Structures are given as C-alpha cells and as structure tokens.
Amino acid sequence: MTYNMKQENTKFNFARAMEELEKINRWFESEEVDLEEGIKKFDQGMKLIDACKERLKQVENKIIKIKG
Amino acid sequence: MDLFDYSNAFVKEEAKNAFATLKVLSVTEFNQYVNTLITIQSVIVEGEISGFKIAKERLIYFDLKDDKSIVSCFLFKFQLDKMGVALEDGMKIQVTGLPNLHQKGRFNLVVELVKPVGEGSIKRALELLKQKLLKQGIFLLERKRPLPRFPENIGLITSSDAAAYTDFIKVLQHRFSGITVYFYAVSVQGEKAPNEISEAFNYFNQKMPNLDVLVLTRGGGSLEDLMAFNSETVVRAVFGSKIPVICAVGHERDESLSDFAADKRASTPSNAAEILVPEQSEVAWQLNKIGERLIYQLDKKIKILEHFYQSLEYKMNLWWQNLRQKLELEERLLKSFDPEAILERGYSITIIGDKIVKNPMQVKKGDNIKTKLKKGEIESIII
Numbered sequence: 123m124t125y126n127m128k129q130e131n132t133k134f135n136f137a138r139a140m141e142e143l144e145k146i147n148r149w150f151e152s153e154e155v156d157l158e159e160g161i162k163k164f165d166q167g168m169k170l171i172d173a174c175k176e177r178l179k180q181v182e183n184k185i186i187k188i189k190g
Numbered sequence: 191m192d193l194f195d196y197s198n199a200f201v202k203e204e205a206k207n208a209f210a211t212l213k214v215l216s217v218t219e220f221n222q223y224v225n226t227l228i229t230i231q232s233v234i235v236e237g238e239i240s241g242f243k244i245a246k247e248r249l250i251y252f253d254l255k256d257d258k259s260i261v262s263c264f265l266f267k268f269q270l271d272k273m274g275v276a277l278e279d280g281m282k283i284q285v286t287g288l289p290n291l292h293q294k295g296r297f298n299l300v301v302e303l304v305k306p307v308g309e310g311s312i313k314r315a316l317e318l319l320k321q322k323l324l325k326q327g328i329f330l331l332e333r334k335r336p337l338p339r340f341p342e343n344i345g346l347i348t349s350s351d352a353a354a355y356t357d358f359i360k361v362l363q364h365r366f367s368g369i370t371v372y373f374y375a376v377s378v379q380g381e382k383a384p385n386e387i388s389e390a391f392n393y394f395n396q397k398m399p400n401l402d403v404l405v406l407t408r409g410g411g412s413l414e415d416l417m418a419f420n421s422e423t424v425v426r427a428v429f430g431s432k433i434p435v436i437c438a439v440g441h442e443r444d445e446s447l448s449d450f451a452a453d454k455r456a457s458t459p460s461n462a463a464e465i466l467v468p469e470q471s472e473v474a475w476q477l478n479k480i481g482e483r484l485i486y487q488l489d490k491k492i493k494i495l496e497h498f499y500q501s502l503e504y505k506m507n508l509w510w511q512n513l514r515q516k517l518e519l520e521e522r523l524l525k526s527f528d529p530e531a532i533l534e535r536g537y538s539i540t541i542i543g544d545k546i547v548k549n550p551m552q553v554k555k556g557d558n559i560k561t562k563l564k565k566g567e568i569e570s571i572i573i
Contacts, residue, residue: 135342136340136342136368137338137339137340137341137342140339140340143480144480146484147480147483147484147487150483150484150487150488150490150491151487157491157492157495160487160488160491161488164484164485164487164488167480167481167484168481168484171477171480171481171484174473174477175474175477177368178368178470178473178474178477180367180368181367182363182367182368183359183362183363183366183367183368183369183370183371184369184370184371185359185370185371185373186370186371186372186373187373187375188372188373188374188393189373189374189375189376189390189393
C-alpha cells in the first residue's frame with residue numbers, strides 16, 4: 123500500500139481551522155465584554171489565520187494510484 | 191459426457207451410413223442428442239419482447255419475436271434483478287443465452303444476459319428501473335449529506351485514460367492545492383464496468399473510510415456508453431457509500447441514475463472539481479477579511495470597555511460632586527445653628543444647672559445662674 127492515511131489525517135486540518143475561525147468571530151459578535159478572554163481568542167484566531175495561510179502556500183496536489 | 195461422445199461418434203462415423211445402420215433412440219435420448227448439438231455455445235438474439243410474465247415470483251418467461259418468427263425465453267428473476275434491467279412487452283432487446291430443448295419437448299432460449307437496444311428501449315428500461323429504485327427511497331433528498339467545504343483527501347473513481355480524469359485533476363489543481371487524490375481506475379463502459387465501479391466503492395469504504403469525499407465520474411458518450419452509471423449495481427454502490435459521493439457523468443445535459451443516488455450531482459468532471467473545492471485566491475481573500483474582522487472586533491471590545499470606564503468615571507465624579515455639595519449645604523446649615531455664632535453677635539445664654547433658662551419661672555430667689563458671653567461667663571445669684 124502506497125499511502126498512509128494516518129499521517130494524512132494528523133496534519134493541519136484546514137476545514138477545522140476555518141470552522142474554529144468562524145466560531146471565534148461569532149464569539150466576538152456576542153454581547154458579553156470580557157477583554158481577557160477576547161485577547162486570548164484574538165491570539166488564537168490570528169494563529170489559525172497564519173496556519174491557514176501557510177497551508178495555502180502549498181502548490182501541488184498529490185495523486186496516489188490505488189489501482190490502474 | 192457419454193452421450194456427447196456417443197453422438198460425436200454417431201455423427202462422424204455413422205451419419206454417412208445407410209439408414210438401416212442408424213441406431214434407434216428413445217425420445218429422451220433424442221432430446222438429449224439434440225441438446226448436445228444446439229448447446230455448443232451461447233448465441234445472441236435480437237428481437238422484441240412479448241408475453242412477458244413472472245411466475246411464482248421467481249421464474250420469468252417471455253417470447254422474443256421479429257416479423258416472421260418467435261422464440262421462447264426463460265430466466266430466473268434473481269438473474270434479472272442482478273443485471274438491474276427492467277423488461278416489458280414491446281421492448282427491443284438482445285438476449286445472450288443457450289438454446290435448449292426441454293425434456294417435455296418445449297424449445298427455448300435459456301437467458302444469460304439481457305441488454306435493451308435502441309434508444310427507445312434503453313430509455314424505457316431506464317425509466318422502469320428508475321421507478322423501481324424511486325420506490326425503494328434511493329433518490330430521497332432527505333438522505334443527501336453535505337459535502338465537506340475543504341476536502342483534503344479525495345477518492346477518485348474513473349477510467350485512467352479518460353478525459354474525465356485529466357479534466358478533474360486539472361481543474362482541481364487550478365483551484366486548490368495540498369489535496370491528496372486517491373485514484374482507483376475502473377472501466378467506465380462495457381460489461382465489466384458496473385462490477386469494477388462497485389468494487390472501487392467497496393475498497394474505499396472498507397479500507398479508507400476517513401476520506402472526505404468520493405468522486406465518480408466519466409466524460410460524455412452515447413446513452414449506451416453511459417449505461418454502467420444507470421446500472422442497479424452502480425446505483426446501489428453509490429447509495430450504500432458511507433463516504434459522501436459526488437457524481438459527474440457525461441456532459442451538461444446527461445443524467446444518470448447514479449447522479450440521482452449521489453449526495454451531489456455535478457454536470458461534468460470539471461464541474462465536480464469546481465463544486466468540491468473553492469478557489470484558493472478566494473479563500474486567501476476570505477482569510478484576510480476574517481483577520482481584519484478580528485482586529486476590528488477586538489478594537490471594538492476595547493472601545494466598549496474604555497467607554498464603560500469613562501462613563502463610570504464621569505458618574506463617580508458626578509456623584510462625588512453631588513455629595514460634596516450636599517455636605518457643604520449641611521455644614522452651612524449646621525453652622526447657622528452654632529450657639530457660638532449667636533454669642534458672636536452679642537447675644538448671651540443663661541444656664542441653670544445644665545439647662546438653658548428660657549423662662550423666668552425656671553429660677554427662684556437664691557439660685558445660681560451662669561451667663562455665657564462671647565468671651566467668658568458671668569456667675570450670678572438671683573435676689
């Protein structure tokens with residue numbers, strides 16, 4: 123077998139990061155004002171954005187032949 | 191086998207002999223002999239169906255006819271179900287089968303394979319199958335699952351030499367990268383296609399259940415070329431997949447039953463890639479927007495807090511001023527009552543014991559009284 127699904131799955135998950143970012147944005151839109159938590163969420167959001175941008179720098183798609 | 195050997199010997203050695211030398215056969219032997227002659231290999235016969243009937247829910251009989259002739263056909267219902275072909279009278283079909291003379295003297299074609307021919311028949315067979323699958327809930331919209339927004343691991347099922355493969359990979363690469371495509375090559379037309387496609391679905395579902403999505407695709411072709419995607423085998427494989435499926439068969443206007451069984455239908459292989467992944471530049475733009483929004487949000491939160499503290503400070507000042515004003519007022523009022531202030535103005539206070547004398551009745555002859563002045567006191571005795 124020429125692939126390793128486990129390895130593929132443990133790497134950064136773009137979809138999950140985007141979901142997390144949207145969640146953070148929604149949190150900020152809520153009424154409560156908690157600056158300490160806000161700064162924490164902000165840092166987390168910025169880190170996720172960086173990670174997503176890093177992920178977007180990949181230029182190739184990989185093709186693995188199972189059969190044929 | 192005995193009979194076969196015997197018949198061969200009969201044909202080769204005795205056929206040319208005189209009638210007198212012919213062996214006398216029993217009826218059973220005759221029928222068996224005829225069968226050895228006619229069941230040598232399968233034949234394909236094309237004709238129109240008439241008298242189609244299902245007996246005891248498991249045996250199927252029909253006649254195949256053309257302008258002049260007619261032949262009876264027989265097969266089991268499970269065979270037809272497995273082929274995923276629905277038949278009815280008037281349909282033009284090709285039957286692959288073995289000629290057979292029954293013991294009771296009835297001659298028929300024992301059907302191995304049935305294939306509708308001509309666009310009318312193919313479409314009719316398709317319609318019948320569609321109705322059957324529809325009743326089984328295979329095309330229900332409620333069971334369609336959403337496709338992942340950013341699939342990273344895709345299972346691709348198509349032919350390796352098809353333009354579909356190239357188109358899909360090209361558009362995918364053009365739009366988004368960092369994706370791993372697991373490619374399982376199958377035949378996309380011909381007799382082998384349905385089983386191969388079904389095997390591919392089994393493989394992915396069993397061996398790689400964590401894939402984000404499966405793509406089943408092929409390019410355009412004639413209705414007959416696309417038949418594999420209308421076969422019950424493939425439709426059921428699509429329907430049964432635990433991994434969500436996007437199906438793209440043929441050109442824009444081609445529709446297959448697999449399309450309807452899939453979670454999402456794409457019009458072409460390129461369209462499948464477009465539906466599956468967003469444009470990378472668009473995502474980058476979105477990310478920037480999200481970043482800007484985050485900064486704005488945090489800034490807003492800080493401003494709200496600043497405003498809150500400012501207003502708190504203002505309110506406290508106001509409260510303090512009020513308090514101070516009140517205090518001053520009280521003080522002034524209090525001061526106005528200060529007895530010292532009265533003495534200041536030249537008044538005096540007369541005290542007997544610890545009481546202020548406000549009435550001459552309070553004192554009598556001989557009492558000691560004290561008179562308080564601005565400065566000092568005078569002690570007196572009442573006479």
